[in-house]
Structures are given as structure tokens and as C-alpha cells.
Amino acid sequence: MSAPASPSVLPPSVLVTGAAKRLGREIALTLAANGWRVAVHYRDSVEEARQTVADCARLTPGAQGFRTNLGNETAVRNLLPAVIEAFGQVDAVVHCASTFEHDTAATFSFAAMEKHMRSNAGAAILISQALHTHIAGRQTAQPDARGVVVNLLDQKLWNQTPDFVSYTLSKAALDAANSMLALALQPLVRVVGVAPVMGQHKPLLMGETLAERSASLPNHQSTDLDTKAAVLLALQEGSISGTTLLVEEEVPQAKPQAPAPAAGPLAPFVQPTRRHGRR
């Protein structure tokens, strides 16, 4: 698949937050491989970010790095304008950066909640707001200009465990923000959630082996490949907004079909599916 046609001669451009390493880097590389100019956001991972920029630039020229602490509101407000200044325009944002610190109901604090809320939910809202302002400002010269925001969620929201309380609250807030932003920013900016299953965070899980954790989930592990494909789909498919793509690796085993009735009204066996919706 290739990136959607841009009204300008430049390739479309995307800001990927938390793109120095892990999932963010993989997403950045996938987008660069599909013709996107990538703004690689990072905070502390300076060397990794430099490598990601270089690797993205080899795939689609023009990648650059942008260092911002997403816990700082002023810095967050300055991020997208900085990318716009460097790139000329921005078409999409993938908010992958995330604070992920362990706490429980017993250790929860306002400080931990605020730290997670700032980078995981607040920053995503401010950057979405900035993208909408930018796309609105392009309408006179480019009436077809549209933007898209993809916010990384977590399937923990739909398969609850009692740990990572502050992190989970921030992702629940981001999920709610996605719905509201999709309504508020339409038709200029689409907003889509992509929710991987806990996978790469496994070393941080307290007292649980991956196998135990995986077995507790109805649909096992996701892979980076799934998540990258879901992000790409969300960016490219102009009809998706206000919903979340739950990334699944394994399709549940088909249950044996009930024998078809010999006659009478059609009563097909419908494979039950896990529904994504409000809890």
C-alpha cells in the first residue's frame, strides 16, 4: 500500500510521538516505507531517535527528529508548530509516546495519575487540536486537505487487570477523548484509536510470566506487525473515525457449525465475536 495522494508536491508527512524505539520506531519505519515523511518525536532516547530518523530518511527523504517532554504543556503546544515549520505541512499524527509506570490501588497517587494523564491523554488532545488548526488554515489554498490522528490505546481497557492503575486511567481518558475529538474535529480531522495487546511491556509486568499473562487474555498476543498494519489502515482509510481498531493476532478457532436445517427459515450459525464498544 502507498500513502494517499497529497494535494501538494511533497509526500504526506506524519508526526510519530515516542518514535525513537520499540513500537513507535516500527510504526515510523512502516510509514516511511509507505511514502510518508516522518517527524520522529522523542524525549530521552537521543541516539535511538537519531537512528530512527536516518532509517526513515533512507525510505522517504526528509525525516527529522523533534525532542519534547510531553509532560510539559508549553512544550507540547510548541511541538506541532515546530514540525509544520520544518516540514511545510503536516497531514497526520500517530501518538505512540506513553508513560508506563507500575502502580496499584494500594500505591496510587495523584502525582502518578497526573504524570500519566499529561503525556498519554493531555498531550494527545493538544496535538490533535493543533493539527485541526493547521488543517483548517490550509483550506483556502488546499480545500481538500484533511488530517488524521491515530492514538495508541491498550486492550487492557477491554480486558481489565488491577495493575498499572494510573496508566490504565490515562488510556481510558484517551479512549473517551478519541470519541469526543472525532466529533469535534470532523470533517477536517479524523481520529482513530489503535489498541494493541500487552506484549512488549512484558518485562515490566510484576510477578507474571508472559505465558500466564497471555493465557489470561482471550485473544493472546498481538505483534508489532499487526499494530503497524492497523496504524497504516487508520491513516489511509478515509472512512474510519471515532472508533478503535483492536489489534488481534489470532482469530479464535471456528466453532463446529450446527447442521443446517433441512428446510424452513434460514438460521445460519453466527460465530460469536468479541465486540468493541462501551464498557
Ligand SMILES: NC(=O)c1ccc[n+]([C@@H]2O[C@H](COP(=O)([O-])OP(=O)(O)OC[C@H]3O[C@@H](n4cnc5c(N)ncnc54)[C@H](OP(=O)(O)O)[C@@H]3O)[C@@H](O)[C@H]2O)c1
Ligand atoms: N508495547 C506493548 O506491548 C503495548 C501494548 C498495548 C499498548 N501499547 C501502546 O503502544 C504505544 C507504544 O508502546 P511502547 O511499548 O513502544 O511504548 P513505550 O516504550 O512504553 O514508550 C514509548 C516512548 O514514549 C516516550 N515517552 C514516555 N513519556 C514521555 C514524555 N513525558 N514525553 C515524551 N515522550 C515520552 C519515551 O520516549 P524516550 O525514550 O525518547 O524518552 C518512550 O520511548 C504506547 O502508547 C502503549 O501504551 C503498547
